[in-house]
Amino acid sequence: MKIVEVRHPLVQHKLGLMRRADNNTKTFRELSAEVATLLTYEATSDLETEDAQVEGWAGPVSVRRIKGRKITLVPILRAGLGMLPGVLELIPAAKVSVVGIRRDEASLAPLPYYENLVGGMQDRIALILDPMLATGGTLIATVSMLKAAGATRIKGLFLVAAPEGLRALETAHPDVEVYTAAIDERLNEKGYILPGLGDAGDKIFGTRVV
Numbered sequence: 094m095k096i097v098e099v100r101h102p103l104v105q106h107k108l109g110l111m112r113r114a115d116n117n118t119k120t121f122r123e124l125s126a127e128v129a130t131l132l133t134y135e136a137t138s139d140l141e142t143e144d145a146q147v148e149g150w151a152g153p154v155s156v157r158r159i160k161g162r163k164i165t166l167v168p169i170l171r172a173g174l175g176m177l178p179g180v181l182e183l184i185p186a187a188k189v190s191v192v193g194i195r196r197d198e199a200s201l202a203p204l205p206y207y208e209n210l211v212g213g214m215q216d217r218i219a220l221i222l223d224p225m226l227a228t229g230g231t232l233i234a235t236v237s238m239l240k241a242a243g244a245t246r247i248k249g250l251f252l253v254a255a256p257e258g259l260r261a262l263e264t265a266h267p268d269v270e271v272y273t274a275a276i277d278e279r280l281n282e283k284g285y286i287l288p289g290l291g292d293a294g295d296k297i298f299g300t301r302v303v
């Protein structure tokens with residue numbers, strides 16, 4: 094399975110700022126979007142391009158343009174919405190497929206509650222957005238949903254991933270590519286990533302600070 098831990102200095106610096114316990118909602122939200130932009134740059138580095146000609150200021154110019162499959166962004170509600178503005182900075186025309194899944198706090202099982210996918214999934218690259226890949230249950234459920242709709246090329250962007258979740262994904266869907274700013278140490282007894290970021294959804298939406 095392709096797993097890319099993005100070591101770019103800007104990513105590492107911004108993730109380091111995100112780990113501070115004293116961030117306010119505005120700071121955490123801004124940093125989520127900024128790191129998402131940088132992960133997008135990395136995750137799209139293998140898009141196919143083709144030759145084209147445009148009319149330049151001094152006549153025709155040969156240029157390169159992106160060819161082939163269109164992208165759909167797949168933010169997982171709610172926390173994935175925090176990454177969406179940053180990804181749209183680089184792919185402003187992308188169609189957005191929204192998936193709603195939350196974890197049951199006791200069992201950690203994924204509970205799907207919303208699905209609104211764009212059409213033509215078989216012809217698209219799906220870019221899943223979620224700040225946290227913990228047990229992997231939410232991601233695996235999302236990938237299954239996308240595959241059931243016809244998706245064959247799926248990448249996931251995460252601010253932080255746990256080794257447990259990566260292993261679970263490898264067993265369930267080894268064809269999915271993962272781009273993350275950090276592979277952290279482990280999960281705690283409540284399924285939170287250590288050292289992690291705490292509850293990313295609560296921090297992005299300002300509902301509770303853990």
Ligand SMILES: O=P(O)(O)OC[C@H]1O[C@H](OP(=O)(O)OP(=O)(O)O)[C@H](O)[C@@H]1O
Pocket residue numbers: 169170171172173194195196197201203223224225226227228229230231232258284293294295
């Ligand atoms: O890998 P997993 O163990 O499945 O956990 C990861 C999921 O948990 C969090 O969502 P949460 O359930 O807190 O929902 P929220 O985004 O609405 O806060 C996070 O944003 C992921 O979607």
Ligand SMILES: O=c1cc[nH]c(=O)[nH]1
Pocket residue numbers: 172225227284285286287289290291292293294
């Ligand atoms: O560490 C974690 C795990 C799941 N969800 C979060 O928001 N944080």
Ligand SMILES: [Mg+2]
Pocket residue numbers: 172292293294295
């Ligand atoms: Mg949450």
